[in-house]
Amino acid sequence: MASHATADVGHDYTTTGLNHTKVAMWTFLGSDCLLFGAMISTYLLYRTRTAAGPTPHEIYDIPYTSVSSFVLLMSSLTMVLALAAIQRGDNRGSRVWLLATAFLGMTFIGGQIYEFTTFVEEGLTMSTSPFGSAFFMLTGFHGAHVTVGILMLLSLVGLSLSGKLNQEDSLKVEMIGLYWHFVDIVWIIIFTVVYLIPTE
């Protein structure tokens, strides 16, 4: 009867041959560029509007922030080593590197918390000035992104410990890795634009 042409496609068929989740993750990261772009430009607009409060030059501690930037940068290395490990079937290695990444991330967050509390003590809060509002929103959102990343990394470690994260599951590590590296490159921009570039 009907002779409509049909196609014999397997369960994993995708039009481009690429994995759905990977396409989705890169799309999401593209959208996150707009999120951080809006916050960075708000910061650039408001960095000189300090009302009666501290100015960027007065309050930033460049050596301190350099160290925490370095920590986050190194966490990208440990992340990609975790991925390499799981891709070659080294479950224990992947756990070690995932934990290392989470630990470096937690160190970064610890550093952020210390920095924020210091700034508050020195008179800069979200309410002090538009500069304060913009600074805390940008770095706060970034910190929240890092925190979500840490939760995901620890979840992966948990999954691995219960035997559910093996070589065939490496996509999960790859996706969380992409997210983690993105959070790192946002900080690369923030470190330069917020801390290093002088605000006269």
Add this chain to the structure above:
Amino acid sequence: MSHAAGHGAEMAEAPRAEEELHHHPGPRTYVWIAVILSIITALEVAIYYIPSLSGLLVPFLLAFSAVKFVLVVGYFMHLKFDSPLFKRLFVTGLVLAAIVFFIVLATFFFGAEHPGLTG
């Protein structure tokens, strides 16, 4: 990957999934990238503190951070070796953000009729 076996089937874009396995950087490469990133970071901080370079500070800082950005995206995020689709998805967002927000900021800093605190 199983694709259509039908007569006269045409595919959209050639799948590139297999290629990434051939050009995969290994752990050694990653460590080297990390070393380069550390050196650049150290240089950034160094020139921040060198007064005689203050005129060049901003262009250098921007260039350095751009290099770090490209290294992490290209190697750690594997974009250099993956399907061009991913690059297009990400770069579209990045470039759009850069252009749109550049224009927004430009309207604050140039040509406003009643410049506020920025004029």
Add this chain to the structure above:
Amino acid sequence: MAVAAYRQRGLFARPTATSGAKSWFTTVDHKKIGILYGATALFFFVVGGLEAVFVRLQLAQPNGEVLSNDLYNQFFTMHGVTMIFLVVMPMGVALMNYFIPLMIGARDVAFPRLNAFSYWVFLLGGIFLYSSFFLGGAPDGGWFGYAPLSRSLPSHGMDFYSIGLQVLGIASLAGAINFAVTIINMRAPGMTLLRMPVFIWMSLVVSFLLIFALPVLSIALFQLMFDRLFGANFFNPAMGGDPILWQHLFWVFGHPEVYILILPAMGIVSEVMPVFSRKPLFGYAAIVFAGAAIGFMGWGVWAHHMFAVGLGPVANSAFALSTMFIAVPTGVKIFNWMGTMWGGSLKFHTPMLFSIGFISMFVIGGLSGVTHAIVPHDAQQTDTYYIVAHFHYVLFGGAMFGIMSGLYYWWPKIFGYLLSEKMGKLHFWLWFIGFNMTFFPMHIVGLQGMPRRIATYPEGMGWGPLNMLMTVGAFVVALSVLVFIVNILISRSRRVEAGDDPWDGRTLEWSIPSPTPEYNFAKVPLVQARDDWWHKKYIETPAGTPAPVPTGGANGHGEDEGHDVHLPSPSYFPFVAACGLPILSYGTIYHSVIAMVAGGLVVLLGLYGWALEPQFAEGEGGSGGH
């Protein structure tokens, strides 16, 4: 299909029911989700329409006393918020949800549970927004929330606004990513990009607009929320904050948003016109390219909403030029639709009437739009009813007409029965007449100086008679909506079986049974041309007319079709995760740390369950979630 309820084993046992009331909470089927979206959006359409009726009653005469100033502000604000975020966008999403997989030969979207999550977040977000009416007052700062007024309005209304739209934004962003991946990655073999129906192309462009525009709105809303609830100074002029920043951030989102609102309707019209002209779409490639161009150029025009703000002549001129340019791709589409009709064998069924109505009304809206691009003239038009006329012509005359066309066109595929033609035509003519009666006079009173966003106007301005006419028009529109609802009810009870292909359609959805079977396609189609279904039914004779292919039109659906197709299992975790968001939201407004933590934990619980649950229900094998 299975009607067994939930298996009791363990927290993560996946539900299996695909029918029955409970199954609607756990469904991940794009068709059910599309119906949920559509029904919810229609409900909000009635609510938003009632808000409009009250606005019109208040403005029917000078010094109206139907609504207090405060209530008026809430009604006009919520009318805008509702129509944009709770009606036009979700109606588009409803049709996109139902028909994207069908038109590309797929069995569902890329991420079925994410799809369900989007719906529940939308529903709960809408309920959250409307609860504000009972909690001290609805948002009252306009749908555009201009600062610094929006940061200082005393009731919680603008808190509901800033947080409610965030919640809705999450739903939309998730949906956009889902549709983009579906279109990119789930097309049947042979469906190249240039063989995709125009509705699919427009859906793809819309998805990317949402993906890139929503984050900017999100930041603006967060900043407003921080100003209102946590003492920040983003828009506080006294401390150096700049209200113009709000406008930039809002309109960088807001302008792509209007294309998000109109492109699905343009896609629908591009499907309806060829079917009811019995001719291929004229200039397919031009229409596709024009749609993409509109999406792209739409990022360069936002400050035309800010011509009166003082950006300076350079900025104003640049945005005026870009705004004039963007009329070009739209014009290309209009001519191509007309070219489709030209020389066609026209059938004026209800879907076609609404599509023709779309073209004519949208052109009127587009013409007033072009006049706004002339900066000195906009200086007079802005903040008057002339602008209100423009956007209602493009949003109601455009988007809503297009959506109605789609509903009448696709109704038989979704539900298996046709909507009554007679009532459909009555609906159309009342709707068309009422619409023009309500909105055309706005051009006039606007140019006569009647401002927007005012609760009353004085005697002696000469605006009274036309305002009275507009109010009568609004009631005619309301009557037409009533006719539509009655049409649905009557047609449902009469149930005139539609058959698989009542309109002799051109695209893949008409090649499968009506109503659509749960598995969509028994066998994945192999696409060999644009308008593939048409070419399977007809070949072109030497005279250039279509001749039926002998066995082409027979669908041959057997009783045993599709039973070996495995579909994504239902899940209740998307609903659970969605429920956390309103809890978190109320907690934020009322500064309740407990509620914020509880809401966050519910979301987390939902997400973990989602990630960890088995891919299939008990007894169906497989591992790893998706």
